[in-house]
Amino acid sequence: MTQPKSAALSNVGKIRSNNQDSGYAGTRLFVVADGMGGHAGGDVASAIAIRRIRETDKQYTSPGDAEFALQSSLIAANQLLAETVFEHQELTGMGTTVSAMLRVGDSMAIAHIGDSRIYLWREGELSQITADHTFVQRLVDSGRITAEEAAVHPRRSVLMRVLGDVDAAPEIDTAILGTQPGDRWLICSDGLSSYLAEDRIKKALAAGLDCEQTSRRLVKETLDHGAPDNVTVVIVDVDESGDSSAEPPVTVGSAAVPLTFEGETGRKSLRLPTILLHPLKVATTPEDSHFEPESDEYLAELIAEDKRRRRRRRITWLVALVVAIGALVAGLVLTYQWTQDHYYVGEQEGTVVIYKGVQQTLGPIGLSSVVEETDLAVSDLPNYTQQTVEDTINARSLADARSIVERLADASTR
Known part of the structure; x- marks a missing residue:
């Protein structure tokens, strides 16, 4: 039996009640979308985006054509999301990340927005191909905080770029990268990358398992680590054939559930029949991704807030240090006084x-x-x-x- 050359898998995680992720592994197209906006329609956003973007799963004459088609499909998905929100005001604020690849021969055309990620495992090395469009990544890039601090930063869920109803012309990162036999590509939502260390991801990709087995292993390890968020992975293997297709194409997550529209007092209502925007338990629900458009004013406000937070943290540490030293000195004094009674x-x-x-x-x-x-x-x-x-x-x-x-x-x- 021929091993699959690509695979897609999505899991709701251990806390959320619905899956706001969507994924697709097709003939040439591979994509992950992570919806945001909580129950304002994160699942709807990722489903709409995947349904529009997977129309680009075609043969292209050049990597440049594929790159342009991907970028255009993301812009079209953004417009479709804005139109949906216009007709269904209850979905205001919904949005989605998208990380997508189109294979053309020995090249990969890439389009990316948000904080889902694309990784490349090649010759024993794991590389992160995309950059997160998050506030904390801005702080890391500017040297204000370390990557370790970013992982626990209170603003780590703030996205600066997504597809949605806010920006009519969102900035989308695109690139064309070469690929070669033996390469293994991974696209994942932050439900994986935020809870599974890169060395664990690398170990799973290098284990010699096929795409389906590797995707199941990655999701299982994330669940074993608690997996409070939805987790979606798409894995693509490259060999000499130039074919990485999933046969038949696979759609997972919220995009795998048909969207239906029902009339209601002259207004259409959009819903997913099997994932009806259930309320979550506030005490145990992971923090939803929060979107703020890239603007100088908002960035300045967040940076100022971060400076205040770091100042408070330094003061707290200084006070704790002084208290610890005081306790140590007091202990030494009391100990010495006790010895002098002997x-x-x-x-x-x-x-x-x-x-x-x-x-x-x-x-x-x-x-x-x-x-x-x-x-x-x-x-x-x-x-x-x-x-x-x-x-x-x-x-x-x-x-x-x-x-x-x-x-x-x-x-x-x-």
Whole structure:
């Protein structure tokens, strides 16, 4: 049996009640769309986008033609989303990310908007091909935060570019990249990339499994890590044949469910029959992606907010550090004071003396000192008593220590 050369798989995840992702693996076209807007219609947005974009699954005479066709289809999908919102105001605010590839021979034409991702696994190395159109990625690119900080940033879900009803001419990233036999391409929603580390993704792609098995493994590992969000993957293998098609073409996620329109008081209502915009549990629902158009004012506001957040975080850490140091110093002081309530009898330069404190040291700091010297020579004591004094004799108080010295003096005269 011939192994599949591409595969698509989508899962609702462990928390959401509906799937706002859509995916498609066809003859030459491969695409993932991640809807946003919560139950304002994220599932509807991704479904509409995939249905329009998959019309480009055709043969093209050149990679440039394929790139133009992809870009045009995303613009057309954006217009279709705007028209849908105009007719159905309850869907206002819906939008979707799109990451798409069209294969033409040994080239891949790519179109991308949002924070779904395209990866390339080639000769044991995994490369992220697309750049996230998110606020935190802007901060990373400008050097304001690290990639590790971006992963836990409170604004990590803010998208700066999507298809939707806001921008009539959204900026779409396009490119033409060469591909070669042995390449394995992965398109995924952020439900995968946000919860599965790249080394885990690389390990799955390199495991030698076919496309379907690899897609199932990636989704399973994401579910094993909690997978609060929808997760969708499309995997494409490249060999010498120049054919990476899924036969028959596969549509997954919300785009796999027929959209129906019903009249209602003179206005059409758009719904997905089996995923009816169910309310989610607020306490356990992952944060929906939030879209804000790219504007100097909004970026300046977010950057200023981020500076305030980082300043608050520094102050918090500084206060915690001061409190920790204070607690440490207080502990040391109390410990030292406790040692100074103790006494013992020992020897110094051959004579019996009384020490205040304990025999231990704290680094270079001694925790005892001589408080009383005597004229009693250790050599005058009986042999068994000399060793006892050299090993020190603990006392309950200064008076008790003086009594011990008196008994030692009596023993020396016998």
